[in-house]
Structure formats: C-alpha cells, structure tokens
Amino acid sequence: MQNQELSSLRKKIFLTAYPIKAAHIASAFSIVEILYSLYCDGVMHYNVTNLNDPDRDRFILSKGHASLAVYAILNKIGIISDAELSTFCRPGYSLGGEVNINETAGVEATTGSLGHGLSFGVGIALALKKKKSPGKVYVLVGNGEIQEGVMWEAVMTAYKFKLDNLVVILDDNKVQKMGFTRDTMRIDSWNERWAAFGWIVDETDGHNVEQLTAILKKKNNSDCPRIIIANTVKGKGVSIMENNPDWHFKMPYRRELKVFMKELNISEEELEDAKSISPCAL
Amino acid sequence: MQKAYLLALYELAQNDPNVVLLLADSGTSYDELIRSSMPDRVYDFGIGEENMVAAAAGMASAGLIPYVFTAGAFLAYRSMEFIRNDVCLQKMNVKLVGMGTGLGWSTLGPTHHTTEDLSILRAIPGLTILSPCDPAETSACIKLAYQIKGPVYVRIGMGGEKNIYADNPLLELGHFNTLRDGNDISVFASGIILNEVLRASDILQEHNISVKVLDACSIKPPDEACIREEAKSKKMLVAVEEHSVTGGLGSALLETLSSTGVPSKVLRIGINNQFGTGYGTYDEVVKANGLDGQSIAEKILSALESA
Numbered sequence: 001m002q003n004q005e006l007s008s009l010r011k012k013i014f015l016t017a018y019p020i021k022a023a024h025i026a027s028a029f030s031i032v033e034i035l036y037s038l039y040c041d042g043v044m045h046y047n048v049t050n051l052n053d054p055d056r057d058r059f060i061l062s063k064g065h066a067s068l069a070v071y072a073i074l075n076k077i078g079i080i081s082d083a084e085l086s087t088f089c090r091p092g093y094s095l096g097g098e099v100n101i102n103e104t105a106g107v108e109a110t111t112g113s114l115g116h117g118l119s120f121g122v123g124i125a126l127a128l129k130k131k132k133s134p135g136k137v138y139v140l141v142g143n144g145e146i147q148e149g150v151m152w153e154a155v156m157t158a159y160k161f162k163l164d165n166l167v168v169i170l171d172d173n174k175v176q177k178m179g180f181t182r183d184t185m186r187i188d189s190w191n192e193r194w195a196a197f198g199w200i201v202d203e204t205d206g207h208n209v210e211q212l213t214a215i216l217k218k219k220n221n222s223d224c225p226r227i228i229i230a231n232t233v234k235g236k237g238v239s240i241m242e243n244n245p246d247w248h249f250k251m252p253y254r255r256e257l258k259v260f261m262k263e264l265n266i267s268e269e270e271l272e273d274a275k276s277i278s279p280c281a282l
Numbered sequence: 283m284q285k286a287y288l289l290a291l292y293e294l295a296q297n298d299p300n301v302v303l304l305l306a307d308s309g310t311s312y313d314e315l316i317r318s319s320m321p322d323r324v325y326d327f328g329i330g331e332e333n334m335v336a337a338a339a340g341m342a343s344a345g346l347i348p349y350v351f352t353a354g355a356f357l358a359y360r361s362m363e364f365i366r367n368d369v370c371l372q373k374m375n376v377k378l379v380g381m382g383t384g385l386g387w388s389t390l391g392p393t394h395h396t397t398e399d400l401s402i403l404r405a406i407p408g409l410t411i412l413s414p415c416d417p418a419e420t421s422a423c424i425k426l427a428y429q430i431k432g433p434v435y436v437r438i439g440m441g442g443e444k445n446i447y448a449d450n451p452l453l454e455l456g457h458f459n460t461l462r463d464g465n466d467i468s469v470f471a472s473g474i475i476l477n478e479v480l481r482a483s484d485i486l487q488e489h490n491i492s493v494k495v496l497d498a499c500s501i502k503p504p505d506e507a508c509i510r511e512e513a514k515s516k517k518m519l520v521a522v523e524e525h526s527v528t529g530g531l532g533s534a535l536l537e538t539l540s541s542t543g544v545p546s547k548v549l550r551i552g553i554n555n556q557f558g559t560g561y562g563t564y565d566e567v568v569k570a571n572g573l574d575g576q577s578i579a580e581k582i583l584s585a586l587e588s589a
Binding site: 116121127161 | 325327334336342344363368371
C-alpha cells in the first residue's frame with residue numbers, strides 16, 4: 001500500500017513535469033520517501049484547514065529545485081489540487097520550478113538560491129522558542145548546497161542557540177549538478193563534521209520510510225539541534241536516471257521515455273492525458 | 283545616532299514583545315541598555331551577516347520583528363542576496379540598520395565605506411530606504427520603520443552627530459522636509475552630509491545665491507511631487523550624497539524627472555566612480571573626498587557659471 005503511494009507520487013511528479021519538458025526530476029525523486037515520512041507518516045504536526053496555525057511544524061525545502069516533490073506531497077495531503085498541479089511552470093500561473101512562499105499555500109520559505117534554507121529555519125526555530133511554541137522546524141538540505149559557506153554559519157548558530165526544535169535532513173544522494181560530489185569537493189564524513197559542530201547525528205536509508213519515521217520521531221533529549229543524514233539515490237525509481245549525474249535537469253528522449261513509462265507504470269493514455277492538460281481548466 | 287537608534291528601539295521593545303535586536307558581533311556600548319534589562323531580546327549571531335539576515339527573515343515569518351544591526355558595508359554588500367531573497371522577495375517584516383554608512387568608518391578605509399549601498403539596495407523591490415541626518419531623525423526613522431509592515435533599511439552614522447532638527451522632525455514616507463528655503467537652486471541631500479550642505483548654502487548665500495535645502499531622508503520612496511515642483515521653479519537641482527553618484531539620490535532625482543517632461547539641470551555631487559579615499563577623522567575624509575561645505579559650494583558655483 002505504502003509502496004504504491006510512493007510510486008504514485010513519483011508518477012505524478014513525472015507526469016506534471018513531462019508537458020513542460022523542464023524540471024529537476026532526479027532531485028525530486030531523491031526525497032520522495034523523506035517527504036512522505038514527514039507529511040504522511042505522522043512526523044509533522046500540521047492542520048490542512050489552518051495552515052497559519054502558529055504552533056504548526058514547518059518544513060523548508062532548502063534545495064528549492066526539488067519543488068515538484070513538495071507540490072506532489074502537498075497535492076496528496078489536499079493543499080494543492082490536481083488542477084493547480086497542472087499549472088506547473090505555465091505562463092500566468094504561480095507554481096514554479098522553485099518553491100515560493102508568496103505563491104503556494106503550504107510552502108514556508110522561498111528558496112532557489114542554494115544555502116539559504118537552514119538560516120531561515122534557524123530564525124523560525126528561534127522565534128518558536130521565544131514564543132514558547134511546541135512547533136518544530138524541519139529543513140531539508142542537499143548534499144551539494146552544504147558547500148555554501150553560509151550553511152556553516154547556520155550550523156554554528158543553531159548549536160549556539162540550543163535549537164533542539166530544529167531538525168535537518170540531509171538528502172545525501174552523492175550527486176550534484178555537474179557530477180559526483182566526491183569529485184567536486186573532498187569530503188570525508190558528514191557524520192563527523194556535523195557532530196564536530198555539536199549536532200546530534202543520525203544516519204538512515206533515505207528511501208526506507210519505516211526507518212526514516214522511526215528516526216525522525218526520536219525524542220531529542222539534548223539541547224542540541226539534530227541532523228539526519230539520509231542516504232539517498234538521485235533519480236530513485238527509474239533505473240537509467242539513478243545515480244547518474246546526466247539527469248540533473250533533463251527529460252527523457254523517446255527511447256528513454258519507454259523506460260520511464262515501464263518503471264513508473266505509466267500508460268500511453270496517461271502520458272497523452274498529461275500532455276493534453278490545459279491549465280485553463282483551473 | 284547609534285544612541286538615538288538604541289533608545290528608540292528600547293522604547294519599541296518595551297511596548298512590543300515581538301521586537302528583537304540581531305547582531306553579528308556588531309553591537310555598541312549602548313546595547314547594554316537592552317541586554318541588561320531584556321536579555322532575551324538580543325541575538326548575537328557571531329560574525330556571519332548572511333546567516334543573520336536570513337534568520338531574521340525566518341523570525342519574521344513566525345511573527346517577530348527583528349532589527350538587524352551591523353556595519354552598513356557588511357549588511358548591504360555581504361548579505362545582499364539574503365536581503366533580496368529572504369527578506370524582500372518574501373516580504374518579511376525585517377528592519378535592517380546599517381551603521382557607519384557613507385565614509386563613517388573614516389580610519390578603516392574603503393572596505394568599510396558604505397558608498398554603494400543605495401545603488402544596490404534601491405534596486406530591490408519592496409524595500410523602503412530611510413537615511414536620517416541627525417539623532418532626532420534617526421529616532422523618528424526607527425519608529426517609522428516599525429509602523430511599516432515590511433522590509434526597511436535605515437542608513438545611520440557612526441555616532442556623535444550634531445543635531446540638525448531643533449525638535450523631533452515630522453517624518454513621512456515619500457516626503458522631503460525643507461530645512462532652509464531659497465529661490466535660486468534646490469539642494470537635495472540625506473544623512474550626516476546635510477551638515478556640509480548647510481555650510482555650503484551659507485557660502486553660496488555670500489555669493490547672493492539663494493539655496494533651498496531639502497532633507498531627502500525618504501530615499502525610497504522619494505518625494506516625487508517635490509522633485510517635480512523644484513524642477514519647475516529653480517534654475518538647477520543639486521543632489522549631494524556621501525555615496526557614489528551612480529544609483530543614489532542623484533539618480534533618484536533623474537529617474538523622477540525622466541518621466542515628467544520637465545527638463546532641469548541636475549548636478550550630482552558625490553563619489554565619482556571610485557572608492558572612498560583617505561584616512562583620518564570623519565571630517566578629514568569627507569574633505570578628502572570633496573564633500574566638505576567649501577568643496578560642495580565650489581562645485582555648485584562652477585556648475586552655475588557653466589550653465
């Protein structure tokens with residue numbers, strides 16, 4: 001049942017992107033289970049009928065280009081309609097390639113320029129503490145964007161301010177835009193690096209919902225912020241896209257499309273339907 | 283000015299529990315006032331302006347009203363993208379207070395001079411920009427910024443500034459106060475450099491040139507009606523700025539006039555496509571950059587002669 005829901009999310013992401021022929025599909029596929037765990041497996045507290053509840057948990061997608069995964073999950077929980085989803089990147093509509101707080105209900109921060117989301121989340125976590133709110137802040141960061149120096153400013157201040165209400169999930173898919181992260185930046189161990197900054201570190205298979213949820217629900221008994229290093233596969237769910245840097249921002253050609261359709265269980269009819277959807281129906 | 287800023291902020295913080303002060307190892311001795319009586323209102327982010335500005339936006343998204351305080355250069359330049367994306371793009375209620383702007387850090391030189399902040403920040407949609415000229419106006423700006431539900435940048439000096447206003451000035455967005463009336467030319471300026479402008483106007487008076495001096499504290503939005511009106515009735519408009527002549531107040535005058543069809547000679551006096559030069563006291567560095575009263579008067583006289 002859960003596997004089917006996860007497959008449906010990937011299918012929806014692909015079919016939403018396909019008519020536009022421009023989207024970060026592999027980056028979105030990398031975080032499907034993480035978002036499912038947060039929004040659909042009881043980790044985050046939120047109220048779909050009161051999105052402005054001051055005590056809600058907040059989710060921030062710091063790697064804003066994986067927006068389609070967020071839209072798909074917001075669609076699944078009933079915040080974004082199917083009709084709205086079909087407006088993705090269409091002129092005259094507001095659902096864009098990067099998440100935007102002003103334009104999409106349920107989005108807590110506008111991101112797109114990498115390295116901003118964690119600092120923004122630190123600010124929310126500080127405000128929630130000041131207001132004595134039980135709300136927590138979950139920030140999903142990419143393994144590439146932590147090369148931005150400002151991320152480490154945020155890492156230091158989260159520890160300084162004892163933000164035990166802040167949880168970072170590192171989508172460690174080992175790939176970034178131009179290639180493998182190991183070729184771009186010499187990295188030994190994320191685990192040790194974050195621990196050295198005082199964070200509580202956990203590591204998990206980022207595609208195993210059961211494991212993710214168990215770790216995300218773990219009580220934080222310290223006064224330190226937490227990071228969960230989620231070992232993920234970029235492009236997870238389509239064999240030719242998995243762990244292949246070429247697919248950072250690419251749509252399948254005719255022959256590749258057959259693999260996508262087969263592995264995502266998409267029929268010819270569904271593909272034609274997706275192409276024919278007119279956002280004017282909204 | 284820094285003291286006036288802190289006293290105004292202290293008053294706001296006493297009346298509104300959401301008002302908080304953010305620092306990047308950038309406080310002054312005046313902070314002690316808030317630190318000692320309201321320690322939970324002061325957040326020192328350490329030396330990391332970008333993170334502080336983005337965190338301010340996050341705080342504002344959860345209902346706080348952060349006043350971010352650090353050197354103008356580090357605020358405007360180093361954290362520019364964070365001001366743009368996190369604060370302004372997301373319409374967050376964050377107040378940015380840049381200190382020692384213009385040539386204020388007179389002994390530290392060009393890394394600390396804030397002479398392009400207006401060019402950079404004026405271009406960002408949704409950001410109100412205020413540039414007070416004395417302690418009383420600083421206090422008024424801090425309070426006006428609080429009334430505005432959105433991002434505001436306030437450009438202040440290093441401290442020890444003289445009073446220009448006898449009483450608390452009436453400060454209105456998009457309105458320039460007249461500091462001195464005159465018939466021949468109108469000089470627009472904002473910030474501490476208005477002291478030099480008033481000195482220049484005394485010198486010009488000796489040459490029988492009657493100068494109207496306008497306080498352009500509301501840099502963005504500017505007082506467009508006033509600019510148009512002055513352009514109609516004066517033989518020359520002058521903008522004096524402790525800032526680059528590219529993109530600052532002089533540019534704002536020209537932008538306004540470009541849409542009015544009122545041709546008017548506009549003289550821009552400021553820093554000409556170079557970094558601020560020289561070291562010394564504030565007055566000495568102002569002089570080294572041709573912005574003392576005498577130099578301003580000479581530039582205006584020379585422009586009037588060639589007009």
